[in-house]
Amino acid sequence: MRSAPEASSNLAGQLRLATLRLLRRLRSEYRPDTLSTVQFSVLSTMYRHGGAMTPRRLAACEQVQPPTVTRLMKGLQDADLVTRRIHPTDRRQLILELTPAGNELLAAATKATDHWLTTHVADLTDADRATLTTAIPIINKIVNE
Amino acid sequence: MRSAPEASSNLAGQLRLATLRLLRRLRSEYRPDTLSTVQFSVLSTMYRHGGAMTPRRLAACEQVQPPTVTRLMKGLQDADLVTRRIHPTDRRQLILELTPAGNELLAAATKATDHWLTTHVADLTDADRATLTTAIPIINKIVNE
C-alpha cells in the first residue's frame, strides 16, 4: 500500500479522512431512540447557551444556513425535545428552548457516547485520551478560523 | 455559557462535535472543480491500494454499503477520475481504477487541503500540528474497533 500523494505535509488531508470515518462510525451506532450527531450538536449548542436561543444565532453557532435550522427544529419539536415561543420584544424572532426531555436526552446521549468509547475501544490508553483532549480545542480553533 | 452535561468525562461527545464541525467547515470550502470530502476519501483509499480495487473491497475499506460505492463511482466515472473493467478471472467482479486525471486531482486536492490549513489557520503552532499528527492514528484506532 502506498501512502497518499504529498504525504510528507499531509496533515489536513489525514485529518479530513479521519473525521469523515469517525462520523460514519458514530452513525453506524445510531439507534432510533437516541440523537443523531447533528441533533446532538444542535442540542449541545442550545445547552451551552443556557438552553434558549434564536434560530439565527443557532445557525451561526452551528455554521449552517437558517433553513437548515428550520428543518432540524421540526424534527426536534415533533420529538418534544425543543419548544418555541415568540421573542418578547421583536415579533420577527423566535426563542427556541430545550424542554426537560431535551435536556435529559442530551445528557443520556453524552453518557452513551462516552460509554461507547470506553467499552468499544479497548486499547485506548490514558495517553491517547490525553492526546485527544488536547486535540479537540485545536480542531475547534481550525473550525472557527 | 454552560459546558455540556457530564462534562467531566465528555471526551467522546466533544470529539463528536468537533469532527462534525470540521467536516462542515471543509464542506464550505468546496468548489465544483475540487473533490468533496467523500470523493477525496474514496480516491485516497484507491490510491493507498495501488490505484485499483473491487467495489466490495472499497466498500469495506470505506465502511459503507455496496450501493453507496456504486453511486459514488457513477460520479467519479462521469468526471473521468475512475475507470472500470471486468475482473480477469471472475466475471462477477469489477476492477475500479484511478485514471491519470484521478491521480492528479487527488494530489491537487491533498495539496489544496493542506494549503487551506496553512493559510487560513494563522495561529496553528508546531505543537498544535504535532498534537494533531499524534491524534489522527488514535482516531483511526477508534474507527476500526
Added chain:
DNA sequence: TATTGTTATACTCTATAACTATA
C-alpha cells in the same frame, strides 16, 4: 428598506430490500 424566519426546491450521502448475473 433591512432583518427574521419559512417555504420550495434540489443535491449529496447514505441505507435496506429486491433484483441480475456469475460462480
Added chain:
DNA sequence: TATAGTTATAGAGTATAACAATA
C-alpha cells in the same frame, strides 16, 4: 446455493432562491 454488483426507493442533512411578516 452463494457471491458481486446494481436498481429502486427512502431518509437525513445541506444549500440557494424566493417569499411573508415585522422592524
